[in-house]
Amino acid sequence: MCFTHSFWALTVQGLSDGFLYALIALGYTLVYGVLQLINFAHSEVFMSGGFAGYFVLRTLIGSSSPHGASSVGLVVVGIAAGAAAGGVVAFLLERVAYRPLRRHNAPRLAFLISAIGASFFLYNLAGKEFGRDSVSIPAPFNLSGTVFTVFGAPVQTYEIVIAVSAVIMLVLLDRLVAVTRLGRGIRAVAQDADTAALMGVDIDRTISQTFVIGGLLGGAAGFLFGLSSGVVYTMGFTPGLKAFTAAVLGGIGNVRGAVLGGLLLGVTENLGVACVQSSWRDVIAFGILVLVLLVRPTGLLGERLGRSA
């Protein structure tokens, strides 16, 4: 096969991409859980995280070349900045583009259209305010330094940073959903919003908090993505589409499914790219999306039905 000669290197890259997809996919899947709607503007939450990380690190690093403890600190600060921006944007998004429609009891189509509008508004506004050229985040550490090798495949610092921070965030989220009061609220609303309201769950607040949690993860992913790929106002579109694919692959509405789907998609995509030119990369993910929808629309771990009627 075309990918066998560099199988491990591609897998390592795939896992690192996959962790990012998983972080973004969680935003889709959480919101889908409580609203049964695809949040089309989630890719712009991701983009805002990238910009926040970029501006904060540019201010902090300047022309110095950090190392050691300061590198770790800068990564944490960057992730926090990205997450904060993502959370704020997601909060505002829910307030402006979703809540008024919920008050009107608007048709579902209206939610999708309003989210698409918000997405276009946000990324074009970012282009207007921050310029339309791609910029690169100043490196808080040597991104491509090899830390160790797996079966001869180099594992780079950057990939370690992504994996470690993603795993920490994913575990935190999993615990949050499983044991906290807020997590119970989210699960209750996802299961049956009307009954949850009768049991005293504040639905509006729970939905808002769900958006913010998804936004925190998405914004952090935006910063991590921007570290290697640069930051530009249109950066959200493709990762957003892929993360959605990951969410569907794992079973939309299912938190662990999103992580599984993200990792699987990342690996499949990187192995697949070895067989075709890299310019076809995005086509692979789209092919997977259509295939999953055809064969198993509930996804790998999905219990929630994706079919209408």
Next chain:
Amino acid sequence: MSISAGTVGAPIRSGLAWVRSDSGRRLGGWILGALILALMTGPSGNDSAPTAGFTGSLLQPRVLVFLGLAVALWVLTNIRRRYGERIRAASDHVTGTPSRLLRTRRARYGLYVAVLAVAIAYPPTLSGFWQEVLVDQIGVFVLLAVGLNVVVGYAGLLDLGYIAFFAIGAYSGAYWTGALPVHPPFHVNPFWAIPLAVLAAMLAGVVLGAPTLRLRGDYLAIVTLGFGEIIQIVATNLQGVTGGAEGVSGIPHFSVHLAGVKYQWGLSNLPYYYLLLGFVVVVLVAFRALENSRVGRAFTAIREDEVAAEAVGINILKYKVMAFSIGASTSGFAGLLEASKISFVSSQDFTVQMSILVLVLVIFGGMGSLPGAVAGAAFLQWVPQILRQHPLFGYQPQDLYIYLGALLVVMMIFRPEGMIPSRRRRREIVLAETGVGTADAISGSSDPAVRP
């Protein structure tokens, strides 16, 4: 101590209560909207001065104008809330008569004929620039909007990759007329390429629609969004077939050789305008007939309540695929016309933005309303050209999509039925707001209890 704290706290508390009240929230909403508008119309920033746009638009005296506007609008809406019924009753004498008149069939057809007469007689008096706008910006997009209206408006399906079919139409037109690097078995005149291009776009619609339309409507939205992007990637990458991003030129213009009459449409705009006008009128008449046919009523039934539609024996998948591919073929048709008119096709023209643009045109005019789609498309395509010539409020062409995105959100909040709504659609939305029915085909009907 506690007494003085109470006396100080009381106005603060009542102030807080007012902020949380309905009226206070509305004022907050207007102010937020005004600040966003100030930001949109303000100066741009860039990478090295990321805050310049924000400070330039929000910390300058100009922001006061916007805040004043917000307060004025808030006052106006308050007045309308309080005296709305009385004002409406009083103004009904003035505005009611024309709108009642328009409800009669004869008056409506009179209006259509008048509009058509203007559309025929007026363009020759325009300057060359506006004639070109009339063809490339307005005519083609009216056709696109009318086609998307079938998908989004009639059937309630969200198609976000509509331009992909435009691309397919353009490329098949280029293929059958022999302009692409790969050659067809026989060359044809663009007129004969029309059915071939329409068929290709329709087939693509069926192939993409059949698997995805089984699923909930939001999957269709994201799959079409992806498809729109993929078509562009494919067209760019298959350089040997499509000419890639550099594009191919030399697509022949339309021409007629019939019974001794020879005519060739050239680069000038006016002949193409009339050709396009003819096609648009034909399509409009056809879609009007479709709307009132058995098929059109089936579309509406599916949009209003999928379960009920299925229960009365409508084959949901069949009609959804039909609506989707009717839209796709209209888009393909428009693609062929545009490709032949500018005699050039490149993968760079088929961006996701274009799909969203057409969606905005349909939503603005009124989903499911043919007059709405036509008027909305014509108006929204005309305004940016005016602004380009007379940049009001520091309008820059690349900011257009900020405005369009905001327009989508605003329309969904305040006037989801569009500016010229179809009567059916408006009734549905009003009913849905009062809790009857769901007004689209996207609802997870399996679980009616869960409402967003």
